[in-house]
Amino acid sequence: MSTxxxxxxxxxxxxxxxxxxPIYMDNHATTPMDPRVLEEMLPYxxxxxxxxxxxNHSFGWAAEEGVETARERVAKLVGASTKEIIFTSGATESxxxxxxGVAEMYREKGNHIITAVTExxxxxxxCKRLEKYGYRVTxxxxxxxxxxxxxELKRAMDDKxxxxxxxxxxxxxxxxxxxxxxxxxxxxxxxxxxxxxxxAVGKIPVDVNKANVDLISISAHKMYGPxxxxxxxxxxxxxxxxxxxxxDGGGHERGMRSGTLNVPSIVGLGKACQICMExxxxxxxxxxxxxxxxxxxxMNHLDEVYINGSMEHRLPGxxxxxxxxxxxxxxxxxxxxxxxxxxxxxxxxxxxxxxxxKALGTGDELAHSSIRFGLGRFNTEAEVDYVAARLVETVxxxxxxxxxxxxxxxxxxxxxxxxxxx
Amino acid sequence: MAYSDKVIDHYNHPRNVGxxxxxxxxVGTGLVGAPECGDVMKLxxxxxxQTNIIEDAKFKTFGCGSAIASSxxxxxxVKGKTVDEALxxxxxxxxxxLSLLR
Numbered sequence: 001m002s003t004x005x006x007x008x009x010x011x012x013x014x015x016x017x018x019x020x021x022p023i024y025m026d027n028h029a030t031t032p033m034d035p036r037v038l039e040e041m042l043p044y045x046x047x048x049x050x051x052x053x054x055x056n057h058s059f060g061w062a063a064e065e066g067v068e069t070a071r072e073r074v075a076k077l078v079g080a081s082t083k084e085i086i087f088t089s090g091a092t093e094s095x096x097x098x099x100x101g102v103a104e105m106y107r108e109k110g111n112h113i114i115t116a117v118t119e120x121x122x123x124x125x126x127c128k129r130l131e132k133y134g135y136r137v138t139x140x141x142x143x144x145x146x147x148x149x150x151x152e153l154k155r156a157m158d159d160k161x162x163x164x165x166x167x168x169x170x171x172x173x174x175x176x177x178x179x180x181x182x183x184x185x186x187x188x189x190x191x192x193x194x195x196x197x198x199x200a201v202g203k204i205p206v207d208v209n210k211a212n213v214d215l216i217s218i219s220a221h222k223m224y225g226p227x228x229x230x231x232x233x234x235x236x237x238x239x240x241x242x243x244x245x246x247x248d249g250g251g252h253e254r255g256m257r258s259g260t261l262n263v264p265s266i267v268g269l270g271k272a273c274q275i276c277m278e279x280x281x282x283x284x285x286x287x288x289x290x291x292x293x294x295x296x297x298x299m300n301h302l303d304e305v306y307i308n309g310s311m312e313h314r315l316p317g318x319x320x321x322x323x324x325x326x327x328x329x330x331x332x333x334x335x336x337x338x339x340x341x342x343x344x345x346x347x348x349x350x351x352x353x354x355x356x357x358k359a360l361g362t363g364d365e366l367a368h369s370s371i372r373f374g375l376g377r378f379n380t381e382a383e384v385d386y387v388a389a390r391l392v393e394t395v396x397x398x399x400x401x402x403x404x405x406x407x408x409x410x411x412x413x414x415x416x417x418x419x420x421x422x
Numbered sequence: 423m424a425y426s427d428k429v430i431d432h433y434n435h436p437r438n439v440g441x442x443x444x445x446x447x448x449v450g451t452g453l454v455g456a457p458e459c460g461d462v463m464k465l466x467x468x469x470x471x472q473t474n475i476i477e478d479a480k481f482k483t484f485g486c487g488s489a490i491a492s493s494x495x496x497x498x499x500v501k502g503k504t505v506d507e508a509l510x511x512x513x514x515x516x517x518x519x520l521s522l523l524r
Binding site for chain 1: 425430433436439441453454455456457458459460461462463464482483484485486487489490
């Protein structure tokens with residue numbers, strides 16, 4: 001006897017009015033530029049093209065004015081003073097400068113660095129490189145909700161600890177670390193505290209003094225600014241933090257980052273910060289509501305769907321869900337008019353599924369089944385409804401195709417199966 | 423990496439999805455892969471004991487688009503063949519047919 005499964009025809013939800021395909025819902029990867037940012041940048045390509053370091057003519061002064069306005073706007077967004085903002089090529093460079101800069105500058109004080117396993121590769125791989133040069137690195141585990149255990153952090157600190165680097169908001173699961181408490185711990189012990197705040201700045205309130213943080217990495221293209229530009233906040237008092245430069249040259253940016261300033265992009269970063277600051281209260285409320293709508297639209301119609309990471313301590317626009325018994329890449333293929341990311345190994349260059357999800361204890365099979373949604377400024381309710389409907393339809397179809405779903409429905413415990421890998 | 427049109431066609435219109443009665447004496451069931459590796463394939467064939475011909479084939483696959491397409495194509499190819507003929511099908515032939523290595 002054969003049981004034929006009807007997988008055809010595919011039921012495509014109707015595209016509602018006002019929804020244009022493809023839909024972009026991958027705002028943790030990058031964001032589209034806000035038109036107001038582009039408008040602010042344009043004069044700095046041709047009319048105000050000067051070198052911001054040219055001190056003796058009006059072309060230089062115009063460029064410098066643009067840069068300094070941007071510096072004020074970045075500083076204001078994070079509660080810093082203008083002298084504490086160093087422009088870089090982006091958050092990866094900022095992470096490198098912060099970590100390598102502290103490691104070199106504080107070498108006589110100690111050689112121990114603490115970070116966590118769920119950090120971005122820009123932090124993890126920088127730490128790994130330092131291990132080659134004689135530094136000792138502790139990679140803290142995280143709890144099942146994605147948060148670092150403060151007691152673990154306390155226990156990891158010793159008299160050789162010079163730096164703690166823990167991200168503000170995670171790029172995959174949007175989970176927010178207890179930054180204020182971590183900062184307090186670090187300052188009590190005289191340890192420099194760096195936070196990769198790439199996903200947080202512009203999305204949630206970030207105040208460097210309230211958080212007792214000494215260094216934060218900032219990126220423009222995650223907050224509707226241009227790619228290839230970012231900043232590093234470097235604390236100047238209580239305590240004064242010093243960095244060894246990694247790019248030497250003309251001594252720009254207080255000697256911490258040489259190289260002619262990328263004026264148009266810096267102007268764009270500044271404008272992006274200004275807009276984020278003005279819009280944040282209503283924007284974060286709107287995104288939280290959209291996120292709830294998306295979550296309900298999916299979870300009210302599908303069983304065995306799991307949220308990865310804390311819902312309480314989370315960025316407004318982030319949702320990371322595992323759809324049991326469905327492989328992430330095949331799911332992305334089925335929703336190819338929607339741009340999202342998956343923790344599946346098939347979508348990345350490595351063979352391992354998301355190391356962030358694995359660190360939560362999610363299990364490889366659910367990590368392979370995960371989708372990251374990143375809602376942003378330009379997403380609408382109509383888009384969210386369409387995405388939820390497409391997902392429900394595609395997951396249901398793929399589950400009909402899934403031997404795992406069939407076995408689970410037959411009551412077979414998948415953990416008890418002796419799998420025969422090829 | 424973009425998939426070939428053939429992979430997309432098998433993904434959108436998988437052939438022979440389903441299950442055969444695994445308790446039947448004429449049905450053989452194969453299950454390979456592991457959920458934690460991101461690929462599990464179940465392939466079943468129904469063999470006529472007199473002729474040794476594969477009269478029916480069904481699959482279910484958990485895996486990426488190319489895994490789904492490969493199993494779908496495999497069921498198409500083995501149907502109507504004798505068991506020995508089916509055993510002669512090489513994985514490289516499936517790779518070639520679906521242009522998986524490009």
